Every structure is written in structure tokens, then in C-alpha cells.
Amino acid sequence: MSAWNDFLANVREAELELGSPLETWYRGHSDPSWHLIPSLPREQNWEEKEKALFFEFTQTASRLFDKRANDWETLFDMQHYWIPTRLLDWTTVLGVAIAFILHSDYSDENDSALFVLDPIALNRLSRRENVISVPEEKEFEYKKLYWENRPVQIEKPLAIRPTQISERLRAQNGTFTIFGTQDATFEAAATSCFRKIILPKEAKAEAREFLKWSNLNEYTIYPDIVGMARHIKHKILTQGGQQ
Structure with a gap:
């Protein structure tokens, strides 16, 4: 079998090891050494910075966006525009996770991870x-739970699904995990719930063919002006104008 087919077999084996879940989420890292740590908890005193970032974004974004209906929508906007949050992006579609890897690494010279x-x-x-569906589950309020620790302190990561979603989240079949107060890494806190699989560099050329056949490019996954620009740049400068 090819390296790509071996990789797909390993994905299937990982799902079997997890008990063939009713629902499976995927996340890709172009560098296999990266840990499952959201951008915000990498900062010192990140809990205080979280509040400052949230309020600054809310104030500034009000000049650009309509007022969001709830704090979760604001948090998802922050994640979308690369403001550090306690969220990690996941997807329910394997191909989208593969695209996240390959759209971050055009060289194909190194292994990656799924x-x-x-x-x-x-x-x-x-x-x-x-x-947890947010904001539909009314008792699951972002500030109350994660800033005030009411009614209880949430320590471990949780899986949440946005129900009022942007075009980008819809295109990506996007979901999130949200980091709690526990200092342990995601890997240590949730060892039994996930598997890590190496996408070898030898499999990447065939993986790119898979994305091409599936019409998973920067524009279909990021359906906005930024995604369109990235797609045009890659198509003309990297692929030589090939369709």
C-alpha cells in the first residue's frame, strides 16, 4: 500500500481503538511536535489577559461588526481573527483537518500530525x-463559568458545538474544545479520548490529490476575501496556474 493508504488505515484503526464513537472530531498540526494547547493559555497570567482581550475586541469590533447576540459569538469571532482564546479548533470532516495541515505546509519536507x-x-x-451546544444551552454561559467559576469551577477541557455559525465555520464543519483551569496539557487530561497519528511526508503528495478531488482548497474552506486571496496566490505562484 502507499503511504497515504497506510495513513488512512491508521486513522481507521485509531477510531476503532476509541470504540468507533458516534461522533469523531479531527485536528491537524503541520508540526507533529506541537501540543494541544490553545493560544491563550500559553501566555503568563492568561486568565487576566483573557478578560482584557475580550473587552478590547468587543469595543474595537463594534466599529466593524453588528453587535453579537451573546458572548459565545464574540469568542468565536476572536478565534476566527486570531485573537488568543482558550479555544482549540476541530472539525467533523477528516478532509478539512488534512487541508489545515497542508495549507500550512507547502514544502512536504516534514511529517505532520492528525x-x-x-x-x-x-x-x-x-x-x-x-x-455542549452553545449558545443553546442557556446555563452554559461563558463569563459565568470561565471567569466567575459559577456554579462550579470547570477544570478539564470540554467539547462544544456552536449552533449559530459563520460561513467559515459552516464550510469547515467547525467545532471546538474549550480549555478549563487545569494546568495539565490536553494530552495528559484526556489521554483516553484521543489518538495522535503521524501523516508522513511521503503521503503528502497523494493527500494533496485527495484534497483536489474533494474540492477542499483555501477558498472553499475559508469562504471569505482572505481565503480567496490565499487560494489565488497558491494556485498561481505554487501550482503554476493549474486547476
Whole structure:
């Protein structure tokens, strides 16, 4: 078998090891040494910075966007525009996760990594039986839970699904995990809920063919002006204008 087919077999094996979950989420890292740590908790005193970032973004963005209906929508906007948050992006579509890897690494000179997650098993670690839909679950309020620790302090990562979503989230079949107060890494806190699979560099050429056949390019995954510009740049400068 080819390296690409071996990789797909490893993905299937990982899902079987997780018990063939009712729902599976995927996340790609172009560098396999990167850990599952959101951008914000990498900062010193990140809890205080979280509030400052949120309020500054809310004030400044009001000049550009319509007022958001709730704090979750604001948080998703922040993640979308690369403001550090306690969120990690995931997708329910394997091909999208592969695209995240390859759209960040055009050289194909190094291995990358794919994470396979059982989101329901993750939430059961915190005694929740399902993925949390936000903002539909009214008691699950961002500021109350994560800033005020009411009614309880949430320690472990949780899987959440946005129900009022942007075009980009819709195109990506996007979901999130949200980091709690626990200092342990995601890997340490949720070892039983995920698997990490190496995407070898030898598989990447065939993986790119898969994305081409699936019409998963920068513009279809990022359906906005930024995604369009990235797609045109890559198509003309990297692919030599090939369709």
C-alpha cells in the first residue's frame, strides 16, 4: 500500500481503538511536535489577559461588526481573527483537518500530525453526557463559568458545538474544545479520548490529490476575501496556474 493508504488505515484503526464513537472530531498540526494547547493559555497570567482581550475586541469590533447576540459569538469571532482564546479548533470532516495541515505546509519536507478525538468521551470526564451546544444551552454561559467559576469551577477541557455559525465555520464543519483551569496539557487530561497519528511526508503528495478531488482548497474552506486571496496566490505562484 502507499503511504497515504497506510495513513488512512491508521486513522481507521485509531477510531476503532476509541470504540468507533458516534461522533469523531479531527485536528491537524503541520508540526507533529506541537501540543494541544490553545493560544491563550500559553501566555503568563492568561486568565487576566483573557478578560482584557475580550473587552478590547468587543469595543474595537463594534466599529466593524453588528453587535453579537451573546458572548459565545464574540469568542468565536476572536478565534476566527486570531485573537488568543482558550479555544482549540476541530472539525467533523477528516478532509478539512488534512487541508489545515497542508495549507500550512507547502514544502512536504516534514511529517505532520492528525489528532482523532471522541468528544463525548471527553465530556464524560467532566460528567457531561453529550457535546455542549452553545449558545443553546442557556446555563452554559461563558463569563459565568470561565471567569466567575459559577456554579462550579470547570477544570478539564470540554467539547462544544456552536449552533449559530459563520460561513467559515459552516464550510469547515467547525467545532471546538474549550480549555478549563487545569494546568495539565490536553494530552495528559484526556489521554483516553484521543489518538495522535503521524501523516508522513511521503503521503503528502497523494493527500494533496485527495484534497483536489474533494474540492477542499483555501477558498472553499475559508469562504471569505482572505481565503480567496490565499487560494489565488497558491494556485498561481505554487501550482503554476493549474486547476
